[in-house]
Amino acid sequence: MKKRDYIEGSANVYADLQVDHPQETRAKADLAYRIVDLIEARKLTQVEAGKLLGVDQPKVSALKRGRLTDFSLERLLGFLLRLDQDVQITVTPKPRTSRKPPMLEVNAESDRSRRRALAPLQKLRCALPPDFAFDRDDANAR
Numbered sequence: 001m002k003k004r005d006y007i008e009g010s011a012n013v014y015a016d017l018q019v020d021h022p023q024e025t026r027a028k029a030d031l032a033y034r035i036v037d038l039i040e041a042r043k044l045t046q047v048e049a050g051k052l053l054g055v056d057q058p059k060v061s062a063l064k065r066g067r068l069t070d071f072s073l074e075r076l077l078g079f080l081l082r083l084d085q086d087v088q089i090t091v092t093p094k095p096r097t098s099r100k101p102p103m104l105e106v107n108a109e110s111d112r113s114r115r116r117a118l119a120p121l122q123k124l125r126c127a128l129p130p131d132f133a134f135d136r137d138d139a140n141a142r
Contacts, residue, residue: 023104028068031076034108036064038083053079080108 014022014029039049039060046060053060062070077087094102 024073025068027073027104027106028071028076029066030106030108031073031080032063032066032068032071034085035076035079035083038080038085039064053082 009016012022012026014025019025044052046057046064050057050060059070062068068076080087094100
């Protein structure tokens with residue numbers, strides 16, 4: 001067997017880099033990415049975004065640059081609420097059979113990132129004949 005020239009990473013780059021509190025850091029990064037995406041979608045300046053979020057322009061700049069040490073998870077969640085986003089927190093028990101530590105996971109997918117991910121599928125859809133009809137019952141039967 002050939003020796004690998006690389007190390008396979010986990011799902012959390014912050015854990016791979018041995019950053020302190022990697023789950024919290026990943027959650028903050030995911031929330032900040034979503035907040036910045038919303039600010040850019042609304043075409044807000046940093047000053048306008050700061051007024052909306054209740055912070056000054058340098059804080060918005062730090063947020064956009066990923067400098068998140070001055071932001072708590074609670075504060076980032078508050079920013080999402082100020083940006084008219086619903087925030088849901090779900091707590092579930094860790095499976096007893098799991099050897100992994102409990103996890104903190106954030107799903108902050110944006111409509112824009114979802115559209116970017118679906119773009120190749122849209123091209124495929126456009127390639128179908130105009131009279132093509134998808135029958136859900138046929139698909140579920142397969």
